[in-house]
Amino acid sequence: MLRFILRLFFLVLLALPNPLRAQPTPLTPAQYQEDFDYFWTTVDENYCYFDKKQTDWARVRTLYAAQLPGVSTWAQFVRLLENALNELYDNHASLWTNLPDSRRLLPSGADAWVQFQQGKAVVVAVRAGFGAERVGLRPGMELLAVNDVPVEQALRPLLGRSLKTVDEAAREVALNQVLAGTHNQTRKLTVRAQGKKRDLYPDQPTAQLENIRYAGLLESRQIGTVGYIRINNSLGNNALMAAFDSALTRLSATTGLVLDLRETPGGGNTTVARALMGRLITREQPYQRHEQPAEVRNFGVRRSWVELVSPRPESYTRPVVVLVGRWTSSMGEGITIGLESMGRATIVGTEMARLNGSIMSYRLPHSGFGFNIPTERLYRVDGLPREDFVPAERPEPAAPAGTDAALEKALRLLQAPTKP
Structure with a gap:
């Protein structure tokens, strides 16, 4: 048990989840179903912030179980789990596994933070030493678009399908997922500063968020x-x-x-x-x-x-x-x-x-995929x-x-x- 806990701490320390590695054979439909049932039940019984959320977790089961018959690969199953977990719009809940086009984790995979203020997406923090700061993104700027998609349009697919009401917390999480981007796509940020539009490219010449290194502990x-x-x-x-x-x-x-x-x-x-x-x-x-x-x-x-x-x-x-x-x-x-x-x-x-809160980690019985959720x-x-x-x-x-x-x-x- 101690070795498992130490390994978990190491995984949590990493800025990004481990990419999906090649798997020997897909699971059977029954195994995908059993893994999903374990995932849903574990969250249902142990997640401790439902009272702060607009998430209808029972509806999550209905929505995503209906997609299981179409799942035949590991990658499809990872995406289904990502989307289901995203219904919580909780940055402390995450999978240990990701796909190349998965969203970066928040806040470890972000180099700036944005909040809605009077209907505008305003930069409120920029991470020192990373790409967004290097290309000139600064607090107070208005984020207009990411990769030429207006922010309001870009965040809609990231809002949970089970939400009773789309609250400001859900919108802020989705907005910052848009800003952080995916592991495999460089970002173009269109901002307005002092009345003028500017295009910024924080992942050029390299995507620094994919290769974070420190001089020491x-x-x-x-x-x-x-x-x-x-x-x-x-x-x-x-x-x-x-x-x-x-x-x-x-x-x-x-x-x-x-x-x-x-x-x-x-x-x-x-x-x-x-x-x-x-x-x-x-x-x-x-x-x-x-x-x-x-x-x-x-x-x-x-x-x-x-x-x-x-x-x-x-x-x-x-x-x-x-x-x-x-x-x-x-x-x-x-x-x-x-x-x-x-x-x-x-x-x-x-x-x-x-x-x-404090997270607990769980592992699905057939796929072996791990996930974290706040339980305390x-x-x-x-x-x-x-x-x-x-x-x-x-x-x-x-x-x-x-x-x-x-x-x-x-x-x-x-x-x-x-x-x-």
């Missing part, structure tokens, strides 16, 4: 008297614990610490998270609350508990600022609310990925849902181009004598 340096540690999407890698310990030891004489979690879109595991937090506290404290709704649904008995984090040797006791943003997701969000709940850090940034709700210790947390300290919205407004604010809060 983390980066660290000293800025004046302040230490700085940036986590490079490695919260699911147990080797990060030793790397973090080493970096923090080198920075032990600093007057404050900036912990940058803005590039942690791939999630992680609680062992690594508690190890990092444990170096920043001096006594055992609660850092988040769990709730498992399935037990209430099945037995009428409420199950909830508070998770603790314990201090580790050589605690760093100076002030800490945590930087977060749209690509701070899942375990990164957990560390954020944990350090804030424990009164151990000031949080600076924008809203995070707002991923729902997560809260700050005081009861605030993790996905609703927004930092009180925000970066300067009108910061000059080329400056890191969030880092600059963190340094001011820590009273650093010099700028980076």
Whole structure:
């Protein structure tokens, strides 16, 4: 079991799901049916956010079971499962397998984020160091079309067929799926900026989102008297614990610490998270609350508990600022609310990925395809849902181009004598 869990953490860490590999023989119609029944029932019994959704899950069974007689290949079955899971419009629910023309996962496979504002698709965040930023996409621009298809038209096929009402949350997920694109197609983004239309090509000369590489598990340096540690999407890698310990030891004489979690879109595991937090506290404290709704649904008995984090040797006791943003997701969000709940850090940034709860992984009995769904709700210790947390300290919205407004604010809060 432990080996399976460790393997799962590695898979969750990856920015993209594994592509569908060649399979020996297709399943029989009965096996496709049994796999689909297992999938539908597992979601029905364990998914814990139906109350937030407009999804009619019983109708999902009817709609997609009706398509099973036409399924004769692995690829067709993957597409059916993708479409069925997309009915939840939940970025924390995903398959482990994808096709070349599958949509990239959100937020790990996205380099910008868009929201509808007064009927317009407005860019609200751009991922630092990736194609969208490189070609000039900036917050405040209006997204008009992707690959020459107007956004309103492009998002319609991605809206669930079972929805009782198409709510704003479903539209936002579909909109960002359009923006992120598919694994095998380069994107042309048509935007309006300062009254003028522009075409941007974030995947030229290469599709950077298909080949994400980092210099290391983390980066660290000293800025004046302040230490700085940036986590490079490695919260699911147990080797990060030793790397973090080493970096923090080198920075032990600093007057404050900036912990940058803005590039942690791939999630992680609680062992690594508690190890990092444990170096920043001096006594055992609660850092988040769990709730498992399935037990209430099945037995009428409420199950909830508070998770603790314990201090580790050589605690760093100076002030800490945590930087977060749209690509701070899942375990990164957990560390954020944990350090804030424990009164151990000031949080600076924008809203995070707002991923729902904690996921559990399952595997279909015949195809072997794996999938993840949220099965536990997560809260700050005081009861605030993790996905609703927004930092009180925000970066300067009108910061000059080329400056890191969030880092600059963190340094001011820590009273650093010099700028980076």
